[in-house]
Amino acid sequence: MSAITSRTSRPTRLILIALLGAPGVLKQNAQAATITYAGTESSNGSSYPVHDWSNPAIAKSHDSDGNNTYGSAGYWQVRPMPADPGTATIAESAGGGNDLGTSAGSDPTLSSAPTFLSSIAGGAGTYVNFGGYPNFRGPDGSVIYRQGALSVPVNQGPYNSPAGNDASHVGVPFQFTLGTSGKLRLGIAVDTVADGNYAPQYVSVFSSSTGTIFSPALTRDGNPDMVFFDITGDLGDTFIIGLWQNVGTQSVAALSLITFDGFPETGTPLLSYVIQDGSFHLSWPEETTGWTLESSIDLGNSDQWDPVPGVVNNSVSMPMTVPRNFFRLRKNP
Ligand SMILES: [Ca+2]
Ligand SMILES: [Ca+2]
Numbered sequence: 001m002s003a004i005t006s007r008t009s010r011p012t013r014l015i016l017i018a019l020l021g022a023p024g025v026l027k028q029n030a031q032a033a034t035i036t037y038a039g040t041e042s043s044n045g046s047s048y049p050v051h052d053w054s055n056p057a058i059a060k061s062h063d064s065d066g067n068n069t070y071g072s073a074g075y076w077q078v079r080p081m082p083a084d085p086g087t088a089t090i091a092e093s094a095g096g097g098n099d100l101g102t103s104a105g106s107d108p109t110l111s112s113a114p115t116f117l118s119s120i121a122g123g124a125g126t127y128v129n130f131g132g133y134p135n136f137r138g139p140d141g142s143v144i145y146r147q148g149a150l151s152v153p154v155n156q157g158p159y160n161s162p163a164g165n166d167a168s169h170v171g172v173p174f175q176f177t178l179g180t181s182g183k184l185r186l187g188i189a190v191d192t193v194a195d196g197n198y199a200p201q202y203v204s205v206f207s208s209s210t211g212t213i214f215s216p217a218l219t220r221d222g223n224p225d226m227v228f229f230d231i232t233g234d235l236g237d238t239f240i241i242g243l244w245q246n247v248g249t250q251s252v253a254a255l256s257l258i259t260f261d262g263f264p265e266t267g268t269p270l271l272s273y274v275i276q277d278g279s280f281h282l283s284w285p286e287e288t289t290g291w292t293l294e295s296s297i298d299l300g301n302s303d304q305w306d307p308v309p310g311v312v313n314n315s316v317s318m319p320m321t322v323p324r325n326f327f328r329l330r331k332n333p
Contacts, residue, residue: 032209033233038062038185040215041070041226043134050189050224051134053257054141062228064185064261070226071259073184074114075139076100078256079127079148081107083135090129090148098122100150100174100258107148110139114260118179118235123172125152128254132194134224136256149193149254150174154200154245161202161244162214168201168244173255175240182262183232188241189224189257196220200243200253203227207239214244226257271329275320282308282327283315291329299326 039062043050052058054075056068065072079090079101090107100122101109107129113120129148136147154171161168173188191199199220206212215227231239243253269284269291282293293316294305305328310316 033207033231033237033239035205035207035210035213035239036230037213037215038064038228038230040218040228041187042219043224045223050192050226050257051136051147052141053187053189053226053259054137054139056141062185062187062226064230064263066264069141070187070261071112071139071257073262074112074117074260075110076102076120076258077110077136077139077145077147078150079104079107079109079129080136080138080145081129081148083144083146085131085146087131089131090127092127094122094125094127094150096121096124098124101127101148109148112139114184116178116180116182116184117260118177120174120176120258122150122174123152125150125171125173125252127151128193130193134192134194136192147192147256149256151193151198151252151254152243154243154250154253158247161246162217163201163246166247168246169250170204170242170244171253173241173243173253174258175238177238178233178235181232181234183230185261185263186229186231186239187226187257187259187261188228188255189226189259190243190253190255191218191220191222192224192256193254194222196222197249198252198254199225201246201249202242202244204242204244205229205231205239206242207233207237209237212242224256226259269314269329271327278320279317280320280325281315281317284329286314288314290332292332294328294330296326296328297322297324305330 041049053070128151135144152171152173154169157169158166203215204212218225269288274281293308295308296305
């Protein structure tokens with residue numbers, strides 16, 4: 001057994017140097033939004049990652065920020081009820097621009113708004129929660145509810161879709177606008193009302209600068225699906241979600257859960273060190289590119305910095321042979 005010490009730090013100096021090395025890094029140029037389909041998580045009758053969206057004990061395939069729960073940056077869980085409500089049901093109509101049920105007098109939508117949104121609004125439809133709907137975990141990852149939904153008419157179109165020209169209709173369950181620039185992963189849970197007829201064939205996200213970005217075709221089988229999109233945008237960018245059903249199958253489509261997750265910060269990598277067996281080991285995240293590790297043995301007099309040799313995959317080990325040594329990551333010009 002060897003003694004190991006570990007510590008991470010993000011000194012102010014390192015950030016300052018990073019900015020000097022990359023002039024303009026703080027400049028916020030307006031850029032066109034981007035939308036990318038990121039994957040679908042499905043419950044299938046023997047595995048329940050969608051039902052367990054907030055439960056870190058259940059493995060997730062598409063969590064972007066590494067804590068194994070969806071909705072870490074914010075969520076709306078539409079109109080859940082006690083798990084065994086007897087004959088109680090919800091069937092309440094809602095106009096366009098509604099608050100997604102957060103102000104409902106009984107069994108309201110549970111929500112935590114992400115800091116990067118300036119607004120979010122539900123589409124016209126009906127809040128529903130009936131016997132036989134699946135049980136979902138609550139936001140605490142533990143309490144079990146019978147999950148409700150916002151059911152919207154799929155009555156716009158026909159429009160082009162992956163199924164073909166004028167092959168599908170669409171309804172809009174919600175839209176949101178960013179209050180700051182950033183990158184987020186949006187999760188949308190559908191096929192959540194125990195009947196695939198009320199599930200969408202596709203989920204889409206639209207922005208004026210990207211047009212409509214579709215998911216692949218979903219399996220409309222009454223087993224919940226959670227569709228993820230990665231979105232980058234600037235303050236004021238609006239994103240409109242669509243639920244699609246092919247011509248001849250269109251009716252209504254239900255939305256039960258909206259989640260937002262962030263991404264690990266990539267602007268300034270975290271430099272970590274470990275001392276093990278008399279060697280000093282420095283590293284920073286392997287996926288980070290564009291930084292050079294430099295060292296100086298005397299900050300006060302010369303401020304002389306030299307590249308550290310032997311770095312492989314953002315990692316280097318060196319013997320502890322000098323009385324003191326300073327290290328920094330410098331952004332490559
Ligand atoms: Ca997460
Ligand atoms: Ca399904």
